[in-house]
Amino acid sequence: MAPSSPEPDSAKRWRDLKKRxxxxxxxxxxxxxxxxLGALPWTVLMALAVALLxxxxxxxxxxxxxxxxxxxxxxxxxxxxxxxxxxxPAAGLTILVLGFLATWAAVPRLCPRAAPPxxxxxxxxxxxxxxxAGIALIELRHDNEAGRGNILFLFFVVWASDIGAxxxxxxxxxxxxxxxxxxxxxxxxxxxxxxxxMLVGWFxxxxxxxxxxxxxxxxxxxxxxxxxxxxxxLLESAVKRHFKVKDSSMLIPGHGGLLDRLDGLxxxxxxxxxxxxxxxxxxxxxx
Numbered sequence: 001m002a003p004s005s006p007e008p009d010s011a012k013r014w015r016d017l018k019k020r021x022x023x024x025x026x027x028x029x030x031x032x033x034x035x036x037l038g039a040l041p042w043t044v045l046m047a048l049a050v051a052l053l054x055x056x057x058x059x060x061x062x063x064x065x066x067x068x069x070x071x072x073x074x075x076x077x078x079x080x081x082x083x084x085x086x087x088x089p090a091a092g093l094t095i096l097v098l099g100f101l102a103t104w105a106a107v108p109r110l111c112p113r114a115a116p117p118x119x120x121x122x123x124x125x126x127x128x129x130x131x132x133a134g135i136a137l138i139e140l141r142h143d144n145e146a147g148r149g150n151i152l153f154l155f156f157v158v159w160a161s162d163i164g165a166x167x168x169x170x171x172x173x174x175x176x177x178x179x180x181x182x183x184x185x186x187x188x189x190x191x192x193x194x195x196x197x198m199l200v201g202w203f204x205x206x207x208x209x210x211x212x213x214x215x216x217x218x219x220x221x222x223x224x225x226x227x228x229x230x231x232x233x234l235l236e237s238a239v240k241r242h243f244k245v246k247d248s249s250m251l252i253p254g255h256g257g258l259l260d261r262l263d264g265l266x267x268x269x270x271x272x273x274x275x276x277x278x279x280x281x282x283x284x285x286x287x
Contacts, residue, residue, distance in 0.1 A: 028159075030045070032152070032155065039141055050130060051074065051078075052258045053134075053258055053262070057073060057248075072099070072102075075099075076100075080092035080134070081138060083095060089138075096127055100128050103120065137151075137269045156201070162264055165233075167196075169192065185234070201222025201286070202218050205284070221285065222286070225272060228268040229267060235267060
C-alpha cells in the first residue's frame, strides 16, 4: 500500500473551519432566539450557560463542582447573578468581590493536607471571570427598551471579530500577535477582526435602530468591543496554556468547551454593559 500523501498546507490552514461552523450553527440560533424572545428566556439561557461555565472552570482547577471547595464557585456566581436578575446588580457585584476574597483565603484551609494544594487563586479568579460576564449579560438584556438591540449588537460584533480574525489571519498570515500565549494568532488576523467588527457594527446599528446615529460613535463602540473580544480570546488561551490543556472541556463533542466558544463574548459583555450604563436606560449603547 502506497504511503498517504502529506496534507497540503492549504488544507491544514482551514482544518478547523468545519469545527467552527458547526459550533456556530449549534450555539448561535438558540442564543439569538432567547435574546429576541425576552428577558425570561434569556435568563433561563444564562442560568444554563453559567452552570456549564462554572463546571468547566472548576474542572480545569482539578476540583469537583458538587463538593467543597469547588462548590464555592457556582454557589457565589449563582447568588450574584440572581441578585442581578432581581434588579440588584450592585449587590451582585459586591457578592462576587466578597466571594472572590473568601474563596482565595478559605480554600487552603478547607484542604490543608492536599498535595499539591488546591489552586485557590485560580478558583477565586473564576468567581470574577464568570460572575462579571454573567451579570453584564443579564443587565444588558433586562433593559426592556434597548436590551434586545444591545444584546444583538454585541453578538454581531463579537462574531464579526472572531470570523474576521480567523479569515484574515488564515489568508494573510504574517507576524504572530502573541506567540507565547497563542501561536496561531497573527497581527493580520487582529487587524482583520477589528475591521470586520467596525463594518458589521455599522450595519447592525443601522438595522437595529434606524435613524442617524453618529457613524464615528458607532465605529468607535464597535472597535472597543472588538478589541475586548480579541483580548478575551487571548485570556482564554493563556488560561488553557497555564492548565496545559487544548480545550476547556469536551462538553461540545469534538469542538471543545463552552469557555472556548464564549471567551470573546465574556470579555466584551462587561464593556458593553458599562457603555449601556453610561448612555442610560432605554438607549442603544452605540448612541
